[in-house]
Amino acid sequence: xxxxxxxxxxxxxxxxxxxxxxxxxxxxxxxxxxxxxxxxxxxxxxxxxxxxxxxxxxxxxxxxxxxxxxxxxxxxxxxxxxxxxxxxxxxxxxxxxxxxxxxxxxxxxxxxxxxxxxxxxxxxxxxxxxxxxxxxxxxxxxxxxxxxxxxxxxxxxxxxxxxxxxxxxxxxxxxxxxxxxxxxxxxxxxxxxxxxxxxxxxxxxxxxxxxxxxxxxxxxxxxxxxxxxxxxxxxxxxxxxxxxxxxxxxxxxxxxxxxxxxxxxxxxxxxxxxxxxxxxxxxxxxxxxxxxxxxxx
Amino acid sequence: xxxxxxxxxxxxxxxxxxxxxxxxxxxxxxxxxxxxxxxxxxxxxxxxxxxxxxxxxxxxxxxxxxxxxxxxxxxxxxxxxxxxxxxxxxxxxxxxxxxxxxxxxxxxxxxxxxxxxxxxxxxxxxxxxxxxxxxxxxxxxxxxxxxxxxxxxxxxxxxxxxxxxxxxxxxxxxxxxxxxxxxxxxxxxxxxxxxxxxxxxxxxxxxxxxxxxxxxxxxxxxxxxxxxxxxxxxxxxxxxxxxxxxxxxxxxxxxxxxxxxxxxxxx
Amino acid sequence: xxxxxxxxxxxxxxxxxxxxxxxxxxxxxxxxxxxxxxxxxxxxxxxxxxxxxxxxxxxxxxxxxxxxxxxxxxxxxxxxxxxxxxxxxxxxxxxxxxxxxxxxxxxxxxxxxxxxxxxxxxxxxxxxxxxxxxxxxxxxxxxxxxxxxxxxxxxxxxxxxxxxxxxxxxxxxxxxxxxxxxxxxxxxxxxxxxxxxxxxxxxxxxxxxxxxxxxxxxxxxxxxxxxxxxxxxxxxxxxxxxxxxxxxxxxxxxxxxxxxxxxxxxxxxxxxxxxxxxxx
Numbered sequence: 001x002x003x004x005x006x007x008x009x010x011x012x013x014x015x016x017x018x019x020x021x022x023x024x025x026x027x028x029x030x031x032x033x034x035x036x037x038x039x040x041x042x043x044x045x046x047x048x049x050x051x052x053x054x055x056x057x058x059x060x061x062x063x064x065x066x067x068x069x070x071x072x073x074x075x076x077x078x079x080x081x082x083x084x085x086x087x088x089x090x091x092x093x094x095x096x097x098x099x100x101x102x103x104x105x106x107x108x109x110x111x112x113x114x115x116x117x118x119x120x121x122x123x124x125x126x127x128x129x130x131x132x133x134x135x136x137x138x139x140x141x142x143x144x145x146x147x148x149x150x151x152x153x154x155x156x157x158x159x160x161x162x163x164x165x166x167x168x169x170x171x172x173x174x175x176x177x178x179x180x181x182x183x184x185x186x187x188x189x190x191x192x193x194x195x196x197x198x199x200x201x202x203x204x205x206x207x208x209x210x211x212x213x214x215x216x217x218x219x220x221x222x223x224x225x226x227x228x229x230x231x232x233x234x235x236x237x238x239x240x241x242x243x244x245x246x247x248x249x250x251x252x253x254x255x256x257x258x259x260x261x262x263x264x265x266x267x268x269x270x271x272x273x274x275x276x277x278x279x280x281x282x283x284x285x286x287x288x289x290x291x292x293x294x295x296x297x
Numbered sequence: 298x299x300x301x302x303x304x305x306x307x308x309x310x311x312x313x314x315x316x317x318x319x320x321x322x323x324x325x326x327x328x329x330x331x332x333x334x335x336x337x338x339x340x341x342x343x344x345x346x347x348x349x350x351x352x353x354x355x356x357x358x359x360x361x362x363x364x365x366x367x368x369x370x371x372x373x374x375x376x377x378x379x380x381x382x383x384x385x386x387x388x389x390x391x392x393x394x395x396x397x398x399x400x401x402x403x404x405x406x407x408x409x410x411x412x413x414x415x416x417x418x419x420x421x422x423x424x425x426x427x428x429x430x431x432x433x434x435x436x437x438x439x440x441x442x443x444x445x446x447x448x449x450x451x452x453x454x455x456x457x458x459x460x461x462x463x464x465x466x467x468x469x470x471x472x473x474x475x476x477x478x479x480x481x482x483x484x485x486x487x488x489x490x491x492x493x494x495x496x497x498x499x500x501x502x503x504x505x506x507x508x509x510x511x512x513x514x515x516x517x518x519x520x521x522x523x524x525x526x527x528x529x530x531x532x533x534x535x536x537x538x539x540x541x542x543x544x545x546x547x548x549x550x551x552x553x554x555x556x557x558x559x560x561x562x563x564x
Numbered sequence: 565x566x567x568x569x570x571x572x573x574x575x576x577x578x579x580x581x582x583x584x585x586x587x588x589x590x591x592x593x594x595x596x597x598x599x600x601x602x603x604x605x606x607x608x609x610x611x612x613x614x615x616x617x618x619x620x621x622x623x624x625x626x627x628x629x630x631x632x633x634x635x636x637x638x639x640x641x642x643x644x645x646x647x648x649x650x651x652x653x654x655x656x657x658x659x660x661x662x663x664x665x666x667x668x669x670x671x672x673x674x675x676x677x678x679x680x681x682x683x684x685x686x687x688x689x690x691x692x693x694x695x696x697x698x699x700x701x702x703x704x705x706x707x708x709x710x711x712x713x714x715x716x717x718x719x720x721x722x723x724x725x726x727x728x729x730x731x732x733x734x735x736x737x738x739x740x741x742x743x744x745x746x747x748x749x750x751x752x753x754x755x756x757x758x759x760x761x762x763x764x765x766x767x768x769x770x771x772x773x774x775x776x777x778x779x780x781x782x783x784x785x786x787x788x789x790x791x792x793x794x795x796x797x798x799x800x801x802x803x804x805x806x807x808x809x810x811x812x813x814x815x816x817x818x819x820x821x822x823x824x825x826x827x828x829x830x831x832x833x834x835x836x837x838x839x840x841x842x843x844x
Binding site: 550 | 618619755756760761782783822823825827828829830833836840841
Binding site for chain 1: 631633656657658660661664667672675676678686687689691
């Protein structure tokens with residue numbers, strides 16, 4: 001038993017940040033801001049551009065086909081004369097909706113499952129985790145293809161498919177964080193004071209376990225965007241004429257040689273938004289970790 | 298008699314903080330003395346210990362001077378400090394687990410230490426180590442040589458740490474809360490042990506602690522610290538019976554004691 | 565006519581299964597570790613009993629059994645005359661209205677994400693006592709009782725020092741006006757001068773309310789100020805019980821004498837002659 005007094009060396013040192021940790025806090029904050037800026041760009045494009053000309057994304061022949069980026073078409077035009085910028089904008093809208101929707105689904109269901117596994121008895125924990133292990137054993141793309149095959153293509157189905165892939169991942173992260181929180185004295189204090197299970201879980205365990213989940217969710221949004229692009233690329237995602245970044249890549253393949261911009265533009269668009277979310281997630285992870293230790297003192 | 302340790306106007310500011318952790322700290326220590334540095338958390342007493350041992354984290358700004366046997370040890374390069382450590386200047390820390398490597402047996406750690414600093418052969422070092430384990434009150438020392446720190450109680454681990462600190466007969470030992478993590482009966486035994494060994498070897502000690510009882514029973518002089526500065530220095534009887542500052546008085550008054558307050562305030 | 569003691573523990577025992585020490589893998593060989601060995605104590609209404617012991621004494625385990633956080637292997641626990649040894653979760657919850665707790669570490673026993681007023685109000689929410697306005701009133705009342713300034717209601721725990729956080733814990737324990745508070749090492753994690761303030765607060769609470777207090781501590785010096793009676797534990801057993809004066813001035817058991825003598829007096833003029841105790 002350690003007799004913890006207020007006067008231990010650890011206590012005194014813990015209040016003082018080392019140069020290394022300060023550098024990482026600064027860098028991580030910069031990461032989050034940079035990532036946020038990229039995501040914001042994508043969101044703005046998705047929202048504003050369609051307002052300017054709602055039909056441009058599907059207006060066949062509105063522009064000269066396969067035009068490189070220029071004054072007529074800021075990001076060029078595709079093989080059917082549709083403005084790439086307009087298509088990117090709509091594609092962003094759809095990709096972001098699907099990605100965020102899928103992750104939200106995973107967070108709600110996976111989060112609940114993780115909380116349950118962490119706070120219930122070992123039998124329930126075991127059952128939940130083994131079922132999730134099975135789901136996780138399937139490669140992401142394969143699993144989503146199966147779901148799409150079962151329910152047909154479409155935005156909602158894609159959200160479901162990708163969400164299902166993510167549920168075990170979020171559940172695992174939530175469970176680990178919740179397990180740690182559950183050991184904390186303040187949780188035991190709440191139980192000792194007669195708090196019911198629900199209160200303990202939702203008022204004490206869940207809010208204090210959010211950190212790792214938020215980090216994972218940010219990264220998963222990036223993954224979701226790529227998954228959706230992949231599915232659309234193989235024709236199992238969003239159906240034409242609705243633009244999707246992956247679909248644009250796929251159809252543009254045939255014209256790649258004469259007009260590299262036709263695949264370059266959607267590729268960069270995907271890159272921007274994936275990078276954005278990855279930076280946010282990564283930055284948050286570094287930012288939240290030492291801060292948690294600082295707050296605890 | 299020249300002082301063994303002279304600290305003059307020492308200030309330490311950790312990287313990224315807005316004010317120094319300790320400032321203007323001065324103290325002296327003569328050979329054979331046990332000086333207590335006492336204060337509550339945040340007083341800076343541990344920072345003082347780290348500064349003297351050259352163990353401050355990177356980027357800490359240090360001002361002032363600290364000389365050991367006339368040699369400046371503040372900000373001295375490793376090649377100057379390393380020969381001093383262990384042989385001239387050693388340390389006892391609060392948590393023995395941080396001083397002992399759990400992957401190696403305590404015997405092998407002691408042997409390594411003795412061989413490195415005293416140049417003994419393996420056989421000689423082993424014998425000396427067993428002898429010291431016995432001296433610090435560890436029963437069946439020969440068998441214990443192969444134990445690992447996690448197999449021993451906190452009190453026993455602290456005895457091992459003390460053995461390692463004192464086996465080299467250092468001139469100066471810096472002990473930072475050496476008994477705070479121990480039960481009171483174990484603490485009593487360890488304090489007595491330290492007392493006996495220090496007296497025997499003529500080593501000096503800087504004893505950093507928050508516990509006034511420990512200070513009263515172990516030290517000949519006391520340095521009282523608060524918020525990074527020295528509040529009062531004096532000989533132990535004067536500090537306890539004729540404190541000159543309000544803070545020292547306040548510190549004395551808040552000691553809970555099994556004896557009644559009347560016994561404590563008879564000055 | 566005698567008052568029923570508010571708490572009566574009768575021959576409580578807590579055993580744990582413990583696998584053999586590392587390096588000895590023998591199938592089926594499991595040691596039983598006895599944390600609490602046949603302990604009986606009584607606590608009268610409004611009284612303060614301190615349970616003192618070093619590490620391994622079992623005092624914390626005893627406290628947890630009383631609080632219902634762990635069940636005794638054998639023996640009984642009676643609260644206000646009712647056997648609560650094997651509590652149902654419903655019974656456990658109802659009991660907490662009358663039996664509250666103050667934990668040791670103020671840095672980890674308060675939810676870092678809740679504001680102070682939410683922390684203190686929680687027992688009222690759990691037991692659904694009063695309207696929202698009445699709860700708010702009661703929180704302010706109890707904050708005043710523990711000398712916490714009203715402006716701290718919206719603060720977060722990390723904004724408060726250890727001593728202030730411990731006041732929050734005490735306020736939380738008092739808010740439902742329990743009959744018994746179990747305080748498990750409530751001052752051990754605090755600076756000495758802050759300890760004195762918190763002990764003074766406990767003394768004040770004793771004076772102004774009729775709450776009974778079970779004060780668990782490793783530090784004999786600390787308990788003197790707040791206790792009526794003391795029980796000394798060692799290795800799961802109670803070696804001595806008595807009034808504060810009896811135990812301190814005329815310890816009947818060798819271990820108690822050793823414990824008392826082991827505390828270095830904060831006065832260089834007083835002798836320091838720790839008695840060494842071993843059980844035969």
